[in-house]
Amino acid sequence: MTYQKKENLRQMLEGKPHAHVPVSFFQHLNPWELSGEACVEAHIRFCRRTEPDFLKIMHDGLTAPVDLNLTELSELKAYRPGFQNNPYIRKYLDRAARINDRLAGDTDTWCNVFSPFTLLRRIGEERFFTFFREDPQAIRDVLLFLGEDLAYLSRKLIEDAGCMGIFLALQGAESGLFTPEEFSDFIAPSEQLVITAMEESSPYNILHFCGWNQIKNQLELWKDYPANTVNWAIYVENLPLTEGRKMFGMRNCMGGFDNRRGKLLYAGTEKEIRQETVNILETYRKAFGSMDGLMLGADCSFLPDFETQRFCWVTDELRNWERRTAYVAR
Incomplete structure (x- = not known):
């Protein structure tokens, strides 16, 4: 039965005949479930309770490859990719590996990776745009450095930790936040670093276009990003499944x-x-x-x-x- 569930999911993702429509939902963790064994147990408990066709490994309780408590632009400019030496990356890989080990191959997992901009804006919206206005090229560089770290993380989550693919959560295309030109110049290049890495490591990745703060996105900015499957905020964007699937080239x-x-x-x-x-x-x-x-x-x-x-x-x-x-x- 387990084999059939996993095989059914792959058949569906590959556009082949399959017996069932896959279904899965995701739920944020409680404050006492954000790290260690409690975090692993929360994922396993949720999986056993809801029996999804796949499980998304949550990012809850993790921070970012860069220090989010910095206060000066000079501190941000000092950041460089750390790859395997970055504590954030080590913690996330450990979480994913432990969850996959506990599932023992019963259920496929995708790991939630946030885009470089999504993580960097967590220094505070006002602080981010203060830095951006002061030195936009420096912010672009930092986003690219973050992209390198997150690209490395994405590869390792798939190749070493046992995830089937990456569930990449994207922000930054909200209406009125950046112009299409600014998005293309400052946001998209770092996202493409991550997407390239995950697409080279798995054919089964999912792009999530976040309806952040219930603000509609300029979805056309992401329309041609490669991935097997797309997920968007239907009720924020007012874009039904049927119309959205057509917009994104009839992808899953x-x-x-x-x-x-x-x-x-x-x-x-x-x-x-x-x-x-x-x-x-x-x-x-x-x-x-x-x-x-x-x-x-x-x-x-x-x-x-x-x-x-x-x-x-x-x-x-x-x-x-x-x-x-x-x-x-x-």
């Missing part, structure tokens, strides 16, 4: 549900959630004539207090729907 897509507090999966009844599951599936099949290219999931990760039983309702109804419709993907 992941999503369906809104992850925000108070929305259906958080607040709806079991009946409503099951009905929406069927609605998502039927709408997709009507648009494309099959379920090819779909992984059922959500716009982003859910908060720690989310009731995981609600994920199980979706998975159960998905399997019921497949039985009712005698579903077999082409």
